[in-house]
Amino acid sequence: MVKESRVDVLIIGAGPSGLMCANALAGAGVNVKIIDNRPTGVTAGHADGIQPRTIEVLQSYGLAEPLLRDGGQMYLCAFYNPDSKGGIERTARTPDVTAPTARYPFKITIGQSRIEALFMDSMKSRGVTVDRPIVPSSLEISEDPEELLDPSSYPVKVVLDYIPPSDRAPEQEIVRAKFVVGADGAHSWVRKTLGISMDGEQTKYIWGVIDFTPDTDFPDIRNRSAIHSKNGSCMVIPREGDKVRFYLQMSEQDVMDPKSGKLDSRKVTPEKLLEVAGKTLYPYKVDKKEVEWSSIYIIGQRVASRFSANERVFIAGDACHTHSPKAGQGMNASMNDTHNLAWKLAQVIRGRADISLLKTYELERKKYAEDLIEFDRQWSGLFSGKAKTSHSKEGVSHDQFLRVFKSFGGFSSGISVHYVPSAIVDSTHQTCAPSIIIGQRMLPQVFVRAADARPVDIQDMILSDTRFKLLLFVGLLTSEQLTKVRRLAEELQTPTSFLQRYGYPAQGRAQSMFDIIPIAAGNKDDVNFLDLPPIFRTHWSKVLMDDIDVTGRLGGGAYNRFGINEKEITMVVVRPDGYVGMIAPSTALESMDRNLERAYGL
Numbered sequence: 001m002v003k004e005s006r007v008d009v010l011i012i013g014a015g016p017s018g019l020m021c022a023n024a025l026a027g028a029g030v031n032v033k034i035i036d037n038r039p040t041g042v043t044a045g046h047a048d049g050i051q052p053r054t055i056e057v058l059q060s061y062g063l064a065e066p067l068l069r070d071g072g073q074m075y076l077c078a079f080y081n082p083d084s085k086g087g088i089e090r091t092a093r094t095p096d097v098t099a100p101t102a103r104y105p106f107k108i109t110i111g112q113s114r115i116e117a118l119f120m121d122s123m124k125s126r127g128v129t130v131d132r133p134i135v136p137s138s139l140e141i142s143e144d145p146e147e148l149l150d151p152s153s154y155p156v157k158v159v160l161d162y163i164p165p166s167d168r169a170p171e172q173e174i175v176r177a178k179f180v181v182g183a184d185g186a187h188s189w190v191r192k193t194l195g196i197s198m199d200g201e202q203t204k205y206i207w208g209v210i211d212f213t214p215d216t217d218f219p220d221i222r223n224r225s226a227i228h229s230k231n232g233s234c235m236v237i238p239r240e241g242d243k244v245r246f247y248l249q250m251s252e253q254d255v256m257d258p259k260s261g262k263l264d265s266r267k268v269t270p271e272k273l274l275e276v277a278g279k280t281l282y283p284y285k286v287d288k289k290e291v292e293w294s295s296i297y298i299i300g301q302r303v304a305s306r307f308s309a310n311e312r313v314f315i316a317g318d319a320c321h322t323h324s325p326k327a328g329q330g331m332n333a334s335m336n337d338t339h340n341l342a343w344k345l346a347q348v349i350r351g352r353a354d355i356s357l358l359k360t361y362e363l364e365r366k367k368y369a370e371d372l373i374e375f376d377r378q379w380s381g382l383f384s385g386k387a388k389t390s391h392s393k394e395g396v397s398h399d400q401f402l403r404v405f406k407s408f409g410g411f412s413s414g415i416s417v418h419y420v421p422s423a424i425v426d427s428t429h430q431t432c433a434p435s436i437i438i439g440q441r442m443l444p445q446v447f448v449r450a451a452d453a454r455p456v457d458i459q460d461m462i463l464s465d466t467r468f469k470l471l472l473f474v475g476l477l478t479s480e481q482l483t484k485v486r487r488l489a490e491e492l493q494t495p496t497s498f499l500q501r502y503g504y505p506a507q508g509r510a511q512s513m514f515d516i517i518p519i520a521a522g523n524k525d526d527v528n529f530l531d532l533p534p535i536f537r538t539h540w541s542k543v544l545m546d547d548i549d550v551t552g553r554l555g556g557g558a559y560n561r562f563g564i565n566e567k568e569i570t571m572v573v574v575r576p577d578g579y580v581g582m583i584a585p586s587t588a589l590e591s592m593d594r595n596l597e598r599a600y601g602l
Contacts, residue, residue: 003173006154007033008349010177012190014041014130016112017317017334018183019119023061024342026126028466030349033175034123035134035160037184041120042113044211044293047331048245049237050108050115052097053414053441054332057339060464060578063118071110072240078220079402080227087283088229092402096224098409099416103444103459107224107413110240112331133163137172139180139193141312148310151348151355156180156312179345180313183338186300188319194309198322200302200373205324205380206255206263208248210273210294211239218284226383226401231279233383243292248276255296268296299324299380303369307362311355314341321369323376332414333372337365339464343576346466352502352513353600357424364419375408416440419579423599426582428591432570433473433583434563442471442574443562446555447519447544450529455549461517461542462574468581470499471572472518472536473564482531484569488586489533497589498596499535519544521559521566 009025011018014036022034050058050067058064077096083089097105120130142148142155154176162171182190191198214221218236221244225236232249239245254272257264270291277286304320317334341361347353382401410416419425419439427438436443444459462469475481492499502513518536520527522545529543537543548556559566569586581599584592 003171004176005033005173006176007031008177009033009179009181009345010156010158010175011035011181011183012136012158013182013184013188013317013319014038014116014132015183015185015317015334016047016115016119016331017319017338018181019116019123019130020335021181021183021316021338021342022128022130023119023123024339024464025346026123026128027061027464028342028346028350030346032128033177034128034130035136036130036132037135037163039133039163041116041130042111044111044113046112047115048109048111048211048239049331050110051329051332051412051414052099052102052104052107053417054335055104055108056441056444056459057336057464057578058118059459060462061122062463063122066118067108067110067115068104070114070240071108072238073106073108074224074238075106076220076223077405078223078225080220080225080229082228082230085283086230088227088281090220093220093223094402094406097413098406099413101443102413102415103457109237109245114240115331134160135163136189136193137161139190139313141310148312149355151178151351154178155310178312178349181338181341182313182315182319183317183334184319186318186322188315190313191304191315191319194313194315196309196315196320197305198302199305200300200322203299203301203380205299206250206252206296207299207324208250208255208268208273208276208294208296209245210248210270210277211243211245211292212270212274212294213242213289213292214244215287215289216281216285218281218286226405227280228401229280229282231282232276234277234280235383242289246273246277248273248280250276250296263296263298265296268294270294301373301376301380303366303373307366308358311358314358314361316341316365320366321372323373324380329372329376329412333369336368336414336417339577340365343464343466347513347576347600357600360422360424363422367420368417371411375411378404379408379412424575424581425579426595426599428595429582429584429588432564432568432585433572436562436572436580436583438580438583440580441578442469442572442580445558445561446549447558448524448547448549448555449541450520450524450527450543450545451540453524453550455554456544458517458544459578461544462578464576464578465515466576467515468513468576469574470514470516471574472516473559473562473570473572474518474520474532474536475566475569476521477527477531481567481569484586485536486533488569488589489535491589493535496593498593502596502600515542517542517544519546519558521546523547 008031011034025032079092080088138159227234235247237245316337524547546558573582
């Protein structure tokens with residue numbers, strides 16, 4: 001008899017994108033099932049770089065600390081170009097992260113297996129494990145409009161085939177799900193089943209990649225290094241411990257079968273890759289102590305034509321965008337796809353948002369993916385192009401390459417990702433805080449807690465717990481200002497205010513949709529946080545001061561930095577994914593109510 005089950009969300013694929021989604025949903029108390037066709041997770045190779053914004057995101061889930069402790073950290077990027085003697089010479093060193101607001105001014109390098117293990121351990125603590133090896137064999141979506149619009153319905157039917165050991169008969173399971181997320185890679189079964197096309201092209205660039213422990217006299221082996229040589233290009237990525245990764249540009253004669261004209265992966269051995277590395281890095285010597293993994297790929301740059309079907313089945317990660325790995329975007333883009341999607345699914349499943357909220361996943365992440373492909377075209381084209389020399393005037397100059405590297409620093413780090421105005425990104429009152437950009441992530445900033453003067457970064461207060469954070473910049477707490485603050489508290493306690501309609505703890509809900517964090521201007525020695533109305537101090541640790549800490553080194557200057565008037569009250573709504581959705585003065589409370597009602601449909 002075929003087993004049948006029901007789940008809120010079925011996730012197909014247990015790579016970083018699928019695991020990010022499963023972990024976030026499990027943390028939100030959503031009934032989630034995640035499957036994978038592999039008997040085990042990744043053990044070596046694949047993605048290995050974590051960008052500054054992704055570190056911030058992982059920190060918001062409480063998962064960054066082991067990576068910060070154990071991973072490699074890239075602070076510098078070295079640039080090498082051809083010299084006059086037939087070899088290469090260093091032409092510059094520059095910070096690898098050029099985004100000025102990055103909380104973490106470096107990138108972490110660590111094996112994908114370690115990242116997956118972090119997610120799986122976190123999920124296991126919440127009772128969720130990856131079911132494997134399992135493959136989906138059919139997927140059906142109801143055509144009933146009423147059922148599709150009802151978030152409590154189970155309109156998606158997926159048949160799963162369990163891959164048994166050789167001595168057992170095959171088994172099947174029918175899963176009925178409210179939602180399905182296809183995070184099943186570049187060759188996505190979910191995407192193909194939905195008939196979603198991948199728009200773009202495959203380039204002519206062929207690259208090899210090898211993870212190994214080197215024996216070398218190359219002086220920048222522990223820095224990220226972009227190398228243009230007469231033999232081709234190479235990207236050096238220092239890894240955790242003594243390991244490094246080389247991306248190596250390959251010639252067709254190195255990798256193609258002369259008879260079939262097709263890529264022959266058998267020709268690309270670790271020894272062949274190290275031979276190419278030796279030529280590219282000449283006059284420096286490169287040898288191996290130990291090889292962990294190697295592979296080869298042709299750069300493809302494609303974006304899915306759509307990211308969902310009826311807002312019931314979604315695709316994420318490599319299933320909806322593919323590009324060169326050398327800019328370190330693949331795993332980062334994939335995890336941030338489902339970081340964007342998971343909180344929206346949780347709000348809809350809980351009945352706290354209309355199902356139309358899910359349309360914003362494609363709106364925000366497809367635009368990002370298209371921008372990513374445009375960036376990758378320029379980056380991979382320059383990196384794969386020939387270097388400009390006295391004999392090749394048409395090649396890529398060092399200045400040209402460095403200019404592109406710096407200009408895309410905000411995008412490649414993830415720091416400058418900017419979601420366009422929409423129902424959940426309202427820029428009407430941007431002038432209230434000109435430097436907190438609506439649609440971008442909330443900037444890192446150290447404040448001190450009013451109760452105990454302990455310094456804390458605001459990003460550590462806006463955890464990924466599916467709640468919105470209402471940052472309440474209450475200004476300088478004079479008697480006149482406190483009168484305004486108390487008036488706002490009274491207005492927010494009326495039954496029609498968004499704080500009451502969206503589930504404040506006073507209503508007896510298990511968890512509020514909003515977490516209030518008041519931030520006062522002034523001196524930590526003079527403020528009494530108990531002067532604030534009880535509704536604004538739900539816990540003593542959540543009242544902050546814009547002042548320096550007792551060492552005189554941390555905090556202070558936020559009102560000035562953000563352009564906020566300390567004589568007014570400014571409300572900043574940070575979405576559950578850490579992005580600023582709305583800013584408004586306290587005098588625009590009715591407008592804020594209407595905008596939230598329109599955005600979330602409740």
